[in-house]
Every structure is written in C-alpha cells, then in structure tokens.
Amino acid sequence: MKDIIKKRVLVTGGAGFLGSFLCERLLAEDCDVICMDNFFTGRKANIAHLMDSPYFELMRHDVTFPFYVEVDEIYNLACPASPVHYQFDPVQTTKTSVHGAINVLGLAKRVKAKVFQASTSEVYGDPSIHPQPESYWGNVNSIGIRSCYDEGKRCAETLFFDYHRQHNVRIKVARIFNTYGPRMHPHDGRVVSNFIMQALRNENITIYGDGLQTRSFCYCSDLIEGWIRLMATGDDVTGPINIGNPGEFTMIELAENVIDLTNSKSTLVFEDLPPDDPKQRKPDITLAKEKLGWEPTVPLREGLAKTIEYFDSLLKQGE
Helix, strand or coil: CCHHHCEEEEEECCCCHHHHHHHHHHHHCCEEEEEEECCCCCCHHHHHHHCCCCCEEEEECCCCCCCCCCCCEEEECCCCCCHHHHCCCHHHHHHHHHHHHHHHHHHHHHHCCEEEEEEEHHHHECCCCCCECCCCCCECCCCCCCHHHHHHHHHHHHHHHHHHHHHCCCEEEEEECCEECCCCCCCCCCHHHHHHHHHHCCCCEEEECCCCCEECCEEHHHHHHHHHHHHCCCCCCCCCEEECCCCCEEHHHHHHHHHHHHCCCCCEEEECCCCCCCCCCCECCHHHHHHHCCCCCCCHHHHHHHHHHHHHHHHHCCC
C-alpha cells in the first residue's frame, strides 16, 4: 500500500550539483523520484549512490524536447548555470530556459502537477537597488554575452505566471542567489570553484576587476531546505521568492578565506572585469522569512571547508 501513496516527483537537471542534492532529499522524504538530465553539465557521479534505490529512476533526456511522465510535482532545474557553460552555446541556453519551461508547464497542465521553477538572481542584472527585493524589476542588458541566461530565465518566469493565470497551473518560483557546496563542477568557471581549485594547486587566484564587487554565498543544504519549504506552501504562494544568503562578501574576502582554509601559497592576481558582471549581489530574504520561515544557517567558512574537502578529493582522483 505504501508504494501507491508515494508522491511522484520529476526533477529536470537532476544529475547536476543542486539537482542531485534535491533528488537525495526527496528520496529521504519518501518520494518516488524521476531524475531527468541530458548530462551537458550534470554528472553521473552525483547520483551514482542513488541508483540502487527502487524509488529512483534516471531518464537521459533534453528538456527542450517534449516528454511524458505521470507525476504529482515537478522541479525544473534544467539549465547550465555558470557563464562558462551557458555561454558555450548561448542559443541552446535560451532554448533550455524557454522551451524547457513550455514543456514542463505543458506537462504540469496535463497531469495537474505542482511545478517549481529554479529562477535566478540574474533576473536583477547589474542592480541599481541593494539588497534586491522581489519587487525590483532589474537592470538587464538584453543583448550582452550573459543575456542568453538572464533573459532566458526572465522569459521562463513570464511563462510560469502566464500558465498560472491562464490555465490555473500551480506554480512556485524561486530566485536563487550564488550557491556553493560539494558536487559543484570543478571547471564551471564560478568564483567558489575557481578559487578553491587554484588554491589547492597553489596557483595564482584570479580576481576580475578590483575585487571589491560583492556576492552572497548560500550553502547547498540551506538552499534545498528553502525549496522544499516553498513547494510545501499553499497554492496562494507562487513567488517569486528570493532564496539565498544575505551575508555579503567581496571577492578579495572570499579569496582570503579560501587561501586560509586550504593553507595555500597562492597569491592574488587581477584581471579585467568581464562585460555585464554585476557589482553587487545580495538578496532581501524578508519574504522567505515571512512565507517560509526560512533563513540560511551554514556560515561561509563552514560551508567552504566542506566544499574544499570535496574538491581536494577530486584532485586526488585525478579529475
């Protein structure tokens, strides 16, 4: 009888850094999980430990093509999330956000599933308001090298709310701020993975611009907790809701923490800032506190130590 009442959940992008942790959490909560991934940035190693579970199913598929499964909930995480990966094929990145949203929303409409969209703080662009509340419409360059991701995610949000208004699809939209932790791709070009890999190799740590631009770093377990709580809210809570850590650090501060925690001999080198790189990024999480009773709990140095341990193990394995 237990199998009959299991909640059936589809996670697109489920073999990725965050998707794998979400699949793990959903299995722990007694869900029947379908993990869908095309393995552009996802890694089988992230989900290998889940494959023996009778309630975990892996489906190799690209979200830009239609798919048909019977599920109760959908988490749409499919999209490369680092500049190195999403700029590799910008047209496909936009398709992943837009066609992917259309496909998951069409499925949700057909099977009457609740559907979650992993949106991003990039919808705020290079913000003129700090910290960024959900009411801020953003300052985004629509034709820049980051636009495939920024505008793709903005369009996906539009589609989610139009399906909600027009077809009564039950939606949840989370705007994710910088997140880090084990299972990050070692070559994704993001600042945390870059700094850790360079420090572990005792290479120069590359800082773009003057290093005074800020980011807010949320540990992966905190983020997943926020998602689970958002998905559990009533249908009147649609989002968008910022999910991120409001602790704000400059790139120099982050680099110094990484050097200290790795006992590295690395030194800082400075290069030109890439186009459209935001100068400040910090979430206003008032809404998450009010609606979800959520706020992050893992301090930066604690999370960095766990992440460093993971990357160190990859290097020892020759990855």
